[in-house]
Amino acid sequence: MNDVTMNDTTMNDTTINATPTKDPVAPLLAVRELTVEIGGVTLLDIDELETDRAEIVGLVGESGAGKSLLQAAILGLLPVSARVTGSIRFDGIEIVGASRRTMHEVRGGRIAVVLQAARAALTPTLRSDEWIDRALSLHDVPKAERAVRLAHALDAVRLDPRLLHRYPHQLSGGEAQRVSIALAVALRAELVLADEATSALDVTVQAEVAELFRELRASEGTAFLLVSHDLALVAGLAHRINIIERGRIVEHGGPEILEHPADPVTQALVAAKPALPRADATAA
Amino acid sequence: MTPTETFDARFVATDLEVRYHGSDPKGHPAFAIDRLELQPGHSLALVGESGSGKTTAIRTLLGLVRPTRGTVTWAGRSVAAMRGAELRTFRTAVQLIPQDVDGALDPRQTIGSAIAEGWRAGGRKGLRPSEDQTAVVRRLLDEVGLPASVAARHPHEVSGGQRQRAIIARALAVGPRILLLDEPTSGLDATVAVRILELIERLRGERGLGTLLISHDLGVVSRLCPRTVVLYRGEVVESGPTARLLLRPRHPYTAALRRSVPELGVPFRVPLLPSGSAAAINPMVGCRYGPRCAYALAGPCSTRQELTGVDEAATVRCARAGDLGAIDPLSEAPLLRT
């Protein structure tokens, strides 16, 4: 276990930029034995958390459980005062202690983020098409290719092209969310961190965006890490679910863990979501 | 124990229409309803998403917004005409638990002081012999499940769930007959939300309150309110017993709402996409939900829809209600996805 702090830039760059392993069996994202300590308090203590390629993985926990901190760690955006031990490997690249140049390439270009405050995530002074174009150019996509990628992304997220000419304040929450997702598709991100991406949306819009995640996984091969406090939403989409509480993963597995939850935290989360009345009471 | 009513403590809105200043007079009003009635001891839910007019509805009922047409009355008196002492009586009779819990308390005031202020404003109701203000505050805190130590704290020093309870305590201090709850559980963790709902249920029963619940969360609604009114873009699209609306909705939007609710153990529902005809519907002239509706037909749905009674307990606004009948929200639509 190497003991590094996030601002350690003396790390040899060549060891980080080694050719990523193309081992099809290895997970896309592998968090192992990760601890994050700030101000003498251990805020994260994760034994293991994985996402395979083209897989939807859920991370469910209540506020303060450590969901946002874990995402910050994956993106290399922890505060400078954080002390990190352990490993976060993305496609073979070690993120803990990675150089700024490496993270610049990984962040956005390979790991995209969709945030809860949909409109706030977009630059207020840029129209949506300008915003996507600017991001593509920052990630060294040649000009000729950008239009093609944008068109493909629009199609994949089913975004009305007329919305591209709007500024963020002219978009609804769901529309802004689609713009963020369109960027992720245009950048060909392999992993999308969806941070309460649908919590602020109307329930019908939430359903549409959730379905969109499912479609993108199938058509683009994108993996998703769904971070949410809504267990039911995650359960309906994810292949694997991790329950996080106080910085630790207390339970993980497929959706079947919700039928027979072993951990009291999971049990409490399940109990908090009573089923709505159904016409056919004998249905499973 | 409900004190005997010496007057008709009914909250009624009739023939209501609210348009905002500067909005297109030919366009849709922000909110319109033929009749809405609320009494102590009864509960009603207003279900809708953003743009449905539910916020306008609450603000109009509270007298914060003047309706363009129609009246809101309390105990037979028009709210818009109330002044002074009469207005204050109305204010203490109808209390709002707002959606924005964090902003609703003065950051420089302790929670105990806020509750005491509410109690004094409401006329010091419910004072027991040999009790003083501090004792009343402590009793109210206990009633909402907060420890007495919270009284000395400021709003930012307690958790979101505790702030929610403190606001409820202050509203109760005023001694209301009717509670308006605007998205009481949004932003709260699921386990915290459950406890808030339990609290509301208990208080409602113990104090005989009437409640109007605004929510987009059908789970919350099904638990607390036997009757529901569904709003879409400012108008009522369906109303009736909550259980029936959830099991056998008659309006496609209600079905879409039901279908969109994530449920444990239920495979994720693909939301219905509009049919080919939906694109042909002009919402300014025909059905407002038309462009998003999976069941829209160019003919019947291109004219203004009226609210019709399904039976004496339920209404629906849909040209196709007759031939669609009750929709099973959890099955596949009869129409194909395009």
Place this chain on the structure above:
Amino acid sequence: MTAADRASDEGQGWAVWLRSAGRYIREHPGLIVSLVIIGSLLATALLAPWIAPFPNDAGTATNLLATLQPPGGEHPLGTDLVGRDVLSRVLFGTWSSVGTSLLVIAASLAIGVPIGLFSGAVGGWVDEILMRVVDIFLAFPSLLLALAIGAALGPSLEHAAIAIVVAWWPWYARLMRGEAAAIRGRAFIESGRLLGLGQVRLATRHILPNAAGPVVVQASLDLGGVILTLAGLSFLGLGARDPVPEWGLMVEQGRSLFQTHPWVAIVPGAAIMLAALAFTLLGEGLRERLDPKGATRR
């Protein structure tokens, strides 16, 4: 276990207190320095009659045998043109300069804050009319306005003070009104209205405490400015008259002697600078604590 834990365990509460006091001083040097200086100034103002070596020199006494003595010996800061002890006059001047400035600010707040609060809390056409009146006052450069009024009333310290109050109160009215109007739109004010609270109670118990921060900051920053303005008016002959030991007047009296007898002007000038600096530091320190978003503008 931190050192503080250990210290409190061992019953050494004072060590804990010293440690946190030391840290506070290190983190807020400006605030502490300014409070020390201001404390000294206030003490001086109150104790001048007892600590000044030649108290009568601040009044009508003169000593023509000891005119323009350089600093040293009996007169640590020298004497002026008519032999009055500069140190004594500066000490007494604290009351004239700093004391008067405090009164000026207090009076300006007493007029401006209620007007601004009322205007901001009520809104509507009342607000419009009041603010237009304030705008008219604000259209004049404050110093010129003070000069004009001072000239019209005739020179005296009291008149100079009145002139500055007339020029200053509109700033507080406008600032208070802006803050009050912003607070009025906040959710907890509407909440209060829905509880049945009246306008007056809402304005005084809820809007005022939340809106007061920037006004308090501005007032403390202004103290330095008022001291300078008062000194300026006296310097120009529109304020205090001899023998009042007002610092600005003393600087004027020492102006023509500056080449040969610099201390006569420098000592009161340094006092002005020290006081103005102390209050500015106080204002900056308060701003950090009360108004972190820097809403104060001038």
